Amino acid sequence: MSPFVHLHVHSEYSLLDGAARITDLVRRAGEYGMKSLALTDHGVMYGAIPFYRACQENGIKPIIGCEAYLTAGSRRERGSRKDQPIYHLILLVKNEMGYRNLMKLISIGHLEGQHYKPRIDMEALAAHAEGIICLSACLGGEVPQHLLHGRDEEARKSALRYKEIFGPDFYLELQDHGMPEQKRVNPKLIQLAAELDIPLVATNDVHYMDKEDAEVQDVLICIGTGKSVDDEDRLKIGTDQLFFKSGEQMASLFPHVPQALENTLRIAEACNLELTFGNHILPEYSPLPEGLDAAAYLRELCRSGLEARYADTPLWASPEQKETAEKRLAYELGVIENMGFSDYFLIVWDFIAFCHRNGIVTGPGRGSSAGSLTAYTLKITDVDPLKYNLLFERFLNPERITMPDIDIDFSDERRDEVIAYVVDKYGKEHVAQIITFGTMAARAAVRDVGRALNLPYNEVDKAAKLIPGQLGISITRALESTPELKALYDANPKTRGLLDMAMKVEGMPRHASTHAAGVIISKGPLTDAVPLQAGSESTALTQYSMEHLESVGLLKMDFLGLRTLSIIERCMNWVKEMTGSVPDFRFIPDHDPLTYGMLGAGETTGVFQLESAGVRRVLKDLKPSGFEDIVSVVALYRPGPMEFIPKFIGGKHGEFEVVYPHADLKPILADTYGIIVYQEQIMQIASLMAGFSLGEADLLRRAVSKKKRETLDKERSHFVEGSLKQGYQEADANEVYDMIVRFANYGFPRAHAAAYGVLAFQTAYLKAHYPVQFMAAMLTAVMGTHRKVAEYVLECRRTGIGVLPPDVNESGVLFTPVPGEGSGHIRFGLAAVKNVGTLAVENIMAVRKERPFDSLLDFCRRVDLRVCNKRVIESLLQTGAFDRLPGHRAQLLAMLDETVDAAAKWRKERDELQIQLFDDLIETPNWEIRYPDIPKFSVTQQLELERELLGLYLSGHPLDDSAALLEEPGMQKLMDLGETADESMIVTAGMVVSLKEITTKAGKAMAFVEWEDQIERCEVVLFPEVWKRSRGLIEKGALLALRAKVQQEDEGFKLLAEEVAPLTSDSVRGLLQRRSAAGARPAYAGRNAPAGAPAAAPAARTGAGSPGARSGGAAGTAAAPGTRTPAAQPPGARANAAAAQAAPQSPAAPGARPDTAERSASPAQSTQRVFIKITPGAELKGLLPRLQALLQTHPGPAATLLFYERNQKVLALSDSYRIEPSEELFAAIESMLGAGTVRIK
Secondary structure, eight states: OOSOOOOSBOOTTSTTTOOOOHHHHHHHHHHTTOSEEEEOOBSOOTTHHHHHHHHHHTTOEEEEEEEEEEESSOTTOOOOTTTSOEEEEEEEEOSHHHHHHHHHHHHHHHHTOEESEEEEOHHHHHHTOTTEEEEOOSTTBHHHHHHHTTOHHHHHHHHHHHHHHHGGGEEEEEOOSSOHHHHHHHHHHHHHHHHHTOOEEEOOOBOBSSGGGHHHHHHHHHHHHTOOTTOTTSOOOOOSOOBOOOHHHHHHHOTTOHHHHHHHHHHHHHOOOOOOOSOOBOOOOOOOOTTOOHHHHHHHHHHHHHHHHHTTSHHHHOHHHHHHHHHHHHHHHHHHHHHTOHHHHHHHHHHHHHHHHTTOOBOSOOGGGGGOHHHHHTTSOOSOTTTTTOOGGGTSOTTSOOOOOOEEEEETTTHHHHHHHHHHHHOTTTEEEEEEEEEOOHHHHHHHHHHHTTOOHHHHHHHHHTSOOOTTOOHHHHHHHOHHHHHHHHHOHHHHHHHHHHHHHTTOEEEEEEEEEEEEEOSSOGGGTSOEEEOSTTOEEEEEEHHHHHHTTBOEEEEEEEHHHHHHHHHHHHHHHHHSOOOOTTSSOTTOHHHHHHHHTTOOTTOTTOOSHHHHHHHHHHOOOSHHHHHHHHHHSSTTGGGGHHHHHHHHTTSSOOOOSSGGGHHHHGGGTTOOOBHHHHHHHHHHHHOOOHHHHHHHHHHHHTOOHHHHHHHHHHHHHHHHHTTOOHHHHHHHHHHHHHHHTTOBOHHHHHHHHHHHHHHHHHHHHOHHHHHHHHHHHTTTOHHHHHHHHHHHHHTTOEEEOOOTTTOOSSOEEEOOSTTOEEEOOGGGSTTOOHHHHHHHHHHHTTSOOOSHHHHHHHSOTTTSOHHHHHHHHHTTTTTTSSSOHHHHHHTHHHHHHHHHHHHHHHHHHOOGGGTTTTSSOSSOOOOOOOOOOOHHHHHHHHHHHHSSOOSOOTTGGGHHHHTSTTEEOGGGGGGBOTTOEEEEEEEEEEEEEEEOTTSOEEEEEEEEOSSOEEEEEEOHHHHHHHTTTOOTTOEEEEEEEEEEETTEEEEEEEEEEESSHHHHHHHHHHSOTTSOOOTTOOTTOOTTOOOBHHHHSSOOOOTTOOTTOOEEEOOOOOOOGGGGSOHHHHHHHHHHHOOOOOOOOTTOOTTHHHHHSOOOOOSOEEEEEEOHHHHHTTOHHHHHHHHHTSEEEEEEEEEETTTTEEEEOOGGGOEOOOHHHHHHHHHHHOTTOEEEO
16 A cells, blocks of 8 residues: 555646546556545546546545635635735545535636636635645645745745634645755745644645656647747746656655655545435426426326317327327326426426427427427427327336436527526526537647647648548557558658657547537536536536536436527518418428429428438439428438438339338338338337337347347347247247347437428428528528528529529618519628628618618718728628619729718718708718719629629629539539548539649649639649649639549548549530549439449448448458459459440339349349458448448349458358449449459359
8 A cells, every 4th residue: 555645636627737637547546556546626626527436446535626726815806916816725525515615616716706717715715614625735825825935924824824714624735846946935834834733745746647748748738828849938837747656756755754645644534525426416396386296287287288289180089099198198297207307397398388488499309308298298399209109218218217308409599598598597506508528639639739849730731631530530540540641650750759749638628618508407506516617698517517417416408509490480480471471380281292392303402401412312212202201311311221221212112022020010110111210110129029118128229239249149038038928939039139239220219300300391391382481591591601601592593583682772681582573582681791790781771761772872971981881881882782773883882982981071061060951952962973984893803702792603603504514413512522431533513713833842733723613612632643634724714624532621621633624515424434433432322323423421430330240240250352363454444344244134123213123133142252351441431331332232142241451350241231243343342442352252
C-alpha cells in the first residue's frame, strides 16, 4: 500500500489544460498501490460520475472534489481582477452532505459569480461547508498568494477564516514542483501551520500522467488560447513536474514533514461518499385536481381523450373494437402506474396542451412513444397506434423497467417558448438543459495540434486529409489502414511528431455546449442531484452529460426543434389566407392520387424524409400507392436495410412469389413482402411462434441485436424451446431465429417510421395541392442557406412556379406566395438580400403602408436613411427590387449617390423649417430627375450581381439552355455529391467561374477551377496531364462536361478531373460511356440505373460488417486468395468478352421488369466458390454495402466468401449472396476493391 494519496488532480475535464484521462489516472493509482484518489478539476464537476464509476470498477475509493475559484470580495460584484483577485481553493467531499454542498457551491459560482471565472465567495463557502474538507490549494490559493507577496499577516487572517469555517477539516497545502516561488512559500506555510495548529497536507498538482507529457499540456493550453508554442507572449507553466508521482517520489520531496504525507491517508479515510445509481428521481405534476392523485387524474384524462379520438370513427361504433381499445388503454395505464410514471405523462400532456392553446405546432410523434395509446389519447402523439398496429411494449416494457422516453418535435421557431413555459411552471431551480462535450476527433486533433506546433499548413492539411472520413476513426486505425499515411508517418519526422502528439489529445473534450434537445425536470432542486452552470438565456445547464444524468436518476425529455413543422405551419397559414380554408389531415384519404402520383414520379424535393437523390430513385421504382409504402421507405432507406429495397419493390409489383419461413408469419410479414423491416415485427414473430409475451419479445429483440455469441446461443434455446411448446418444428424455429438474428440490427422502430411517415405524407400533400405556398414556406425556411435556396428555386422553375425578384413595394421580410396565372408566383423576401437587415426591411414595410414608392427618389426621401443606407439601397436595386419603378438597374446605380444626397438635403430642410403647411410645395426638390443615358447591365453582369447578393442566379442561368443534358441518366448534380462515396467516378456538367494555374515543384503546369452548376459550387483540380489536354477548353464562363473523381473532405468535397469536354450531347454520352461500367454504385442506385452510377456515402460509412453473413456462418483462418489470371486483362476487354459470351436469357414473365426472371429464379447451388479480398482500406471506405448490392444483382450457384486481409479471416456469406461468376461481375468487383481481389476455387 502506498503511503500517499493524490488529492489535487486534474483530468481532461479541466478543459484544454488537464492532459490526464480519467481511465489512466485510475489505472496508475492502482499500479502505485494507492487505495484512494481524488479528482479536483478547475471550477467544474464534469468528470465526477465517470471518475466515481471508474474508481469503483478498479477497487479505488473515489474522492470527488473541485479546485474552486474564490473571489476576495462578493461573488455578485464585477470588479477588475486587480481589485477583486480570484484565488484557488481545493474542496473535497467527505459524505453525501458534502457532495450536495459541493454541487451547490459549484452551481453558485457559475450561476451567480461568473466573472472571468465561476467564483464563489466566503459567504457561500460558509453556508455550504458541511461535509467538505478544504485545502489551501496551489500557489494560486489565497494564503500562498499573501505569503508569496510578503503579506504574512493577511495570510494569517485568511488561514484563520478558513479554519473558522472548516475547523479540523482545513489543511494548509504543500507542493514542490521545483518552482522558486514554492521554495519561498513552503517554509512559511509550515511555520503558519505550527502557529495556528492547522494540519499540513502534501499534494502534487497533477495535470498529466508522465513527465514527458508536459508538452501535451503545453499544446492543449496553446489550443485553448489560440497561440502556438513559438509565441513568446503565451501562457507557460514553467515546470514539468505536474505528473502523477508515486508515493515514493512524493516522500522524497517532503522528508522534513512526514505528517503532510500521512495526512493524505487521514483525509482519504475521512472521505466516504457512497453514490447509488439506477434510482429514479421523477418529477411531480402540479397542480392536481382536489381528491385525485396523479394516476387517477391520468386515467380521467385518457378516458375522455379516448372518446374524443374515436367517437366519430367506425371503431367507436363497433362494440368489439371499442372494447379492444378500452382494454388496451387500461393495460397501458396499469403499466404506467406500476412503473411510477403517471406524473411524467401528465407533465408532457401539460406542455403539449400549452402548445395547442398557443398555436405552437407539435409533431405527430417521434421514436417508440408513438406506439402508446395513452400518448395518443392525451394528444401527445398524433399517430393512431390501433390503426397502424403499433406496440406499446416497444415503448414501455413491463418486464424491463426503464425510464420512459417521449421525444417531442416542436416548430423550430417556437421551441424556446415551450422551454420557457416549463421553466416558469416548475421553477428555474427544477429545470435545466443538458451539457454535451465536443471532443477532438482524429482529423480535428491533427489540425489543432498542427496549429499549436506552428507547422506549415500544407503539411498538416495533407496528413489530416489522409485520415479516412469515417465516423469514429482513430489515428491509430488510420495508420493501420491507410498505407499513404503510414508511409508519410515513417518518412517525415515532422508528420510523425504531429500525429504522435495528436494521438495524445485525440478524443479529449475540447469545449462544452448545450445538447440539441435534452431538458431535465426534477422534483426537488436540481442542485441536490447535479451541479449547474449558465446556459442559454435564463435556463441553466447541467454539468453532467446525458448518460450520467440518467445514472443518477434524473429524467430527460427531448424538446426538438423541427423545421418541417414550421414549414407546414407557415404553408397552412398562407393557404388559409389565399383560399379561405385549410386542409384537415384527419379527413384526407391517405391514398390521395395527386400526392402519390407526385411521389411515384420522384418529384419530392422539399418533402420530409423523401427528398434525397437516393430516396427519389426508390420512389420512382416503388410507385407508392398508400401510406404503408411511405412508412416502409422511411424505415428501409438507411444503411443496412437498403440491400432489401430491390426485393421489397419486386414484392410490391408481384415480380416474384413472396416466400415466408413459415406460413404462420404471413400476417406479420405480408405488408413488407417477407422482409423484416420493423423491430415490432421481430416482437410479433417471437410472440406468435415462441409464445412470448410482447415484453419478453422486446427483451429478445434487444438481446439479439447485441450479436454476442453467448447471448445468441442462450436466446436461440429460449426461442426454440418456446416454439416447440407452441407446436412448431425445431427446424422451422431455428430458421426463423436465424432470420431474426440477421434482421435484428436492420429493424427500425415502426412507431417512429409511422410518425415520420405522417409528416412525409403531409408535406407531400401540401406540395402536390398547394405548390406555391409550400415552396414559399420551404424557401423561407432555408433563407440563410444559399445552396438550398438555389435548389428550391430550381425546383420552382421545374414545376412552373415563377420566382420573382425582390420588390420594395411588394416583398415582405420572407419569401411570399403571390396570386397570379396558374397556381401563382413566389416573391423573393427582402431579408434574403445580402446586406439588407431586418431593421431596414421593417422600415421599408412600415413606410410603404401610407402609399407605394413611385421612384428611387421617393424611396430615399421616405425611408430612414440611417437603417436603409446607401449599401442597402445599392443591394436592393442590383437585385431587381426597383425594377417596377422608373429607370433600369444600371441607371439607378449610377444616380444613387446624387439621389441619396438630394433626399437627405430635402429632409434636412424640411425638418429645419418644420412647415408642414408647405409640404405640397416641397414634395419634390427643385431639380429635374434625370436618368443617365447609359446601357442596361449585360445579362452576364446582371446574373453575377444576383449571384453575389442573392446567392443564386435569379433571372436566369447560363446553364438553362443545357438543362436537358444535365438531366441525362447518369449525370450527377453537385448538390448530391456530398452523399457520394469517396473516390467515386462521376460525370457532371457546369460552368467555369474562375481559373487559377500554378506550376508544380516538378515544373509542370496544373490548374484549380471554381466550378458551378445551377445550384452549387465546388473546386475542380486538374493535374498536369489533364490540364495539358484540357487547357484549350477552360476559360471563365465556359460551359463544360466533366468526368471526375469525388474527393470527400472535412469542409465538403472537391472533384479531381479525369476528362473535360464541351457541353454537347455527344460529349456527355461519351463521358458516360467511358466512365467505368463497373464503377461504384449506390446501395440503391435505381432499378435501371446505368452502370457506374456513383455510390452513396451514408450507406457506406456506418461500419464494415460482412453483408448478409449468417450468425452461424463458417469462419476460419485461410491463406490469402491469390490473383486470378483474368485480372491482367483490361476492364474493357473483360466486359466485351463477357458480353460476347453471354447466353440468351429466358423470357421474363409478362409485365415483369427486365431483371425479374433472372432475380426470381432460385439458382441451383454448385461447388464453385468465389473468394473476395477485403482490404482494410475497403473496410474503412465503407465499400461492403455497395459490394453486397452488386452481388445480389448477379444471382447464381457459386458460394461467396470474404477474405479479410486485416485479420486473415474468411467469412462465408449466406445463400442469398450466391452468384453467377462472370468476367463482367469480376471486373465490377475489382474496379470497386482493386485489382487481384477476386479468385475462383
